[in-house]
Amino acid sequence: MAEHVILFAGPMGAGKTTAIESLSEIETIRTEANNTDRETADKDTTTVALDYGEITVGDEDKVRLYGVPGQRRFNFMWTILKERAVGLVLLVNNDAADPIQELADFLDEFGDLHEKGGVVVCVTRSDVATSPHIDQYAEKIREVLPGRMIPVFTADARNTDQMRTCLMSLIANIEMTAMIAASQERAA
Amino acid sequence: MNNAAPSAHKDPHIIACAGEVLEGLNEFCRSLRYATFLTDDGFEVASFGGDDKQNRRVASMASSMQALGDAVAKDLRIGAAEYIIIAAETGYVIQMRVPDQLMVLAAHFDAAETVGKALSVVRLAASNMCAMIRREAA
Amino acid sequence: MVSMTKARHSLGLVGLSPIECAKIATFIESEAEAAGCPWLVLHSDSCDALIVPADVEFSADPYQVLIRLVRFGGTPGEGLSITTPISARELMDVLKQAQELLGRQQKPAATGSLRVKMEDWGGMPANDRHDVPARDIPAGFGTTARHMTDGSAALKTDPYAVAAQITHPHAQPSAMATPQPVQQMPPQPAAHAGYGEAGEFSAAWDQIAVALYSIVQNSAPAVAEIRVENLDMIRIDFRFRAYNSRIPLEQVNTHGHRIAIRSTLVEAYRPPIVNLPGESLDKLFWFIGSQAFHGMAAPWLKPEERYRLRRWPNFTELNHAVADMRTAAAIGNCYLNAAELSSAAGITPEAATRTLNAYSLMGLLEIQANRSAPPVVFTPPPPEKSGGLFSKLRTKLGL
Numbered sequence: 001m002a003e004h005v006i007l008f009a010g011p012m013g014a015g016k017t018t019a020i021e022s023l024s025e026i027e028t029i030r031t032e033a034n035n036t037d038r039e040t041a042d043k044d045t046t047t048v049a050l051d052y053g054e055i056t057v058g059d060e061d062k063v064r065l066y067g068v069p070g071q072r073r074f075n076f077m078w079t080i081l082k083e084r085a086v087g088l089v090l091l092v093n094n095d096a097a098d099p100i101q102e103l104a105d106f107l108d109e110f111g112d113l114h115e116k117g118g119v120v121v122c123v124t125r126s127d128v129a130t131s132p133h134i135d136q137y138a139e140k141i142r143e144v145l146p147g148r149m150i151p152v153f154t155a156d157a158r159n160t161d162q163m164r165t166c167l168m169s170l171i172a173n174i175e176m177t178a179m180i181a182a183s184q185e186r187a188a
Numbered sequence: 189m190n191n192a193a194p195s196a197h198k199d200p201h202i203i204a205c206a207g208e209v210l211e212g213l214n215e216f217c218r219s220l221r222y223a224t225f226l227t228d229d230g231f232e233v234a235s236f237g238g239d240d241k242q243n244r245r246v247a248s249m250a251s252s253m254q255a256l257g258d259a260v261a262k263d264l265r266i267g268a269a270e271y272i273i274i275a276a277e278t279g280y281v282i283q284m285r286v287p288d289q290l291m292v293l294a295a296h297f298d299a300a301e302t303v304g305k306a307l308s309v310v311r312l313a314a315s316n317m318c319a320m321i322r323r324e325a326a
Numbered sequence: 327m328v329s330m331t332k333a334r335h336s337l338g339l340v341g342l343s344p345i346e347c348a349k350i351a352t353f354i355e356s357e358a359e360a361a362g363c364p365w366l367v368l369h370s371d372s373c374d375a376l377i378v379p380a381d382v383e384f385s386a387d388p389y390q391v392l393i394r395l396v397r398f399g400g401t402p403g404e405g406l407s408i409t410t411p412i413s414a415r416e417l418m419d420v421l422k423q424a425q426e427l428l429g430r431q432q433k434p435a436a437t438g439s440l441r442v443k444m445e446d447w448g449g450m451p452a453n454d455r456h457d458v459p460a461r462d463i464p465a466g467f468g469t470t471a472r473h474m475t476d477g478s479a480a481l482k483t484d485p486y487a488v489a490a491q492i493t494h495p496h497a498q499p500s501a502m503a504t505p506q507p508v509q510q511m512p513p514q515p516a517a518h519a520g521y522g523e524a525g526e527f528s529a530a531w532d533q534i535a536v537a538l539y540s541i542v543q544n545s546a547p548a549v550a551e552i553r554v555e556n557l558d559m560i561r562i563d564f565r566f567r568a569y570n571s572r573i574p575l576e577q578v579n580t581h582g583h584r585i586a587i588r589s590t591l592v593e594a595y596r597p598p599i600v601n602l603p604g605e606s607l608d609k610l611f612w613f614i615g616s617q618a619f620h621g622m623a624a625p626w627l628k629p630e631e632r633y634r635l636r637r638w639p640n641f642t643e644l645n646h647a648v649a650d651m652r653t654a655a656a657i658g659n660c661y662l663n664a665a666e667l668s669s670a671a672g673i674t675p676e677a678a679t680r681t682l683n684a685y686s687l688m689g690l691l692e693i694q695a696n697r698s699a700p701p702v703v704f705t706p707p708p709p710e711k712s713g714g715l716f717s718k719l720r721t722k723l724g725l
Binding site for chain 1: 195196227228229231247248252254258259263
């Protein structure tokens with residue numbers, strides 16, 4: 001069975017756990033602890049190891065969805081989970097103090113996944129904070145990863161359709177990038 | 189669980205209690221190499237035997253381990269995870285939740301110690317911590 | 327029967343007072359059709375003809391016809407002019423003369439004479455941003471390159487708001503569709519802006535698309551209202567990239583022939599005309615752009631040029647199909663023309679053209695600077711059944 005590991009990363013409170021729940025067809029495995037860091041994100045619990053969900057596609061493929069903790073103090077989990085990943089859904093909450101900088105920080109950590117497969121950025125809570133606009137995220141991506149085309153969407157992590165759009169776009173981009181690379185290789 | 193309590197890693201009384209318990213643990217068990225109290229979500233409360241960077245890192249990792257242990261126990265429907273043991277070539281790491289607190293004790297012993305004794309002293313230290321916090325609160 | 331592709335001229339109102347603008351707009355809306363001189367009124371100074379106050383120093387470009395507005399006590403100079411108070415008859419007469427003058431001028435091949443101002447490179451938002459701004463910039467539809475600061479840029483600081491409107495002059499049914507009451511219109515399919523037979527736009531929407539493109543290119547703070555027959559109305563505030571519509575876009579009467587757009591420049595501090603946050607303007611542009619022009623390239627796109635996405639469309643807020651994701655992935659990763667996009671994404675050339683039209687209207691495209699660059703040769707995508715994870719997931723999720 002072919003495994004396709006997709007990572008869900010992003011700052012605390014961006015909606016990673018919820019996004020995986022929206023997509024997974026199994027009951028998600030969550031490793032949440034009571035959140036004592038209310039200054040960073042005002043929510044009751046926070047992921048401290050990983051979240052896990054999956055989608056089985058026929059008899060041959062399984063899409064494994066791993067959520068990593070948002071806080072940098074858990075970056076050892078980032079390293080562990082990144083090794084097997086072929087794609088990244090990077091979630092950023094638009095009502096954070098400096099979401100564009102958070103995007104840059106996470107791209108700095110996870111941007112290499114674009115070379116291994118692909119990355120898609122989901123801007124959450126854009127209904128709560130209407131700015132920055134996704135153009136500004138796209139601009140930052142061009143600055144941090146010049147020459148790369150990373151899809152940016154606004155999304156509600158609770159909305160299964162929207163999260164499917166994000167996931168499908170990620171996979172479409174991964175496959176298309178591979179196809180272009182193969183075509184160019186043959187042409188060379 | 190005491191959800192209303194202020195965050196343990198920011199409470200000077202709890203930090204002092206944790207330091208005191210760790211000192212006692214070290215005196216009681218000479219094979220102790222390192223120990224730390226941490227919050228469930230991975231913040232260091234007090235440590236014995238490590239540098240600052242290591243203390244923070246171990247606190248985070250122990251938090252993840254504890255959560256993974258809890259997740260496995262929950263998934264297998266075998267009740268709450270009591271403690272976690274990592275046995276390596278030259279020592280053990282035992283971690284255990286402090287009763288009724290959002291806190292975990294993680295302790296590293298060298299190979300000279302038996303697992304049984306190490307487990308006993310960790311359980312004792314965790315209980316002492318719980319008792320001290322209750323006394324403070326009272 | 328009036329041809330859907332009937333060439334029309336654009337009329338720019340420059341430096342006029344709001345009342346003068348409104349009066350001209352109203353006269354054109356009510357009289358021009360009957361008088362046989364259909365004009366597209368825009369707040370652009372790059373139109374075929376311009377109405378400019380006689381007392382304002384202004385130099386038009388050689389291709390433009392200048393009409394002077396002589397206010398009370400003023401003296402008419404050489405060339406075309408109208409006097410205040412403006413009368414419908416005088417306006418129609420002068421526009422007919424302007425039409426004749428324009429008709430005598432040599433027209434660019436293949437495309438209509440409608441002109442729109444190209445973008446100010448420093449302004450936002452901007453469509454079709456070229457990756458090398460220093461190169462020549464194409465101005466309008468098949469015309470030679472020029473920059474917007476040519477000619478009349480000095481008048482852009484005019485304190486008056488400039489009203490502009492276009493009206494669709496075709497009273498008769500178009501060849502493609504029959505007008506129907508809104509309540510009888512079936513909803514569009516929930517897919518890529520449904521450009522099947524049922525979703526075919528009337529030609530009037532082509533002009534709406536052109537007008538919207540023009541407004542966006544101007545980069546000036548503007549608001550607009552699109553009135554569709556049977557009282558449907560779409561209000562747009564370009565400053566906030568937002569719109570409101572009384573009914574969902576999918577139910578807007580796309581067959582309608584009585585469609586008008588009015589746009590007005592507004593000061594940046596004026597309150598929005600839409601209920602914010604409103605709907606994203608991209609949603610409207612996607613809807614109109616992918617359905618207008620009947621599968622032909624938008625007049626501002628050039629077949630010899632290749633395009634690439636500056637950013638992906640925000641699919642979560644667009645009425646999209648799964649195939650659109652593959653299309654975006656293809657044109658997001660290399661410069662392509664419509665034929666190449668069709669091959670890369672496994673869609674029809676018409677669908678590729680419609681997609682390019684929509685992306686362009688949304689301001690998502692950049693143009694390849696090096697026209698001599700070799701095209702990317704694609705191996706055709708594998709058939710659906712033996713496809714990759716994308717196809718399998720698509721089937722699995724029932725998309």
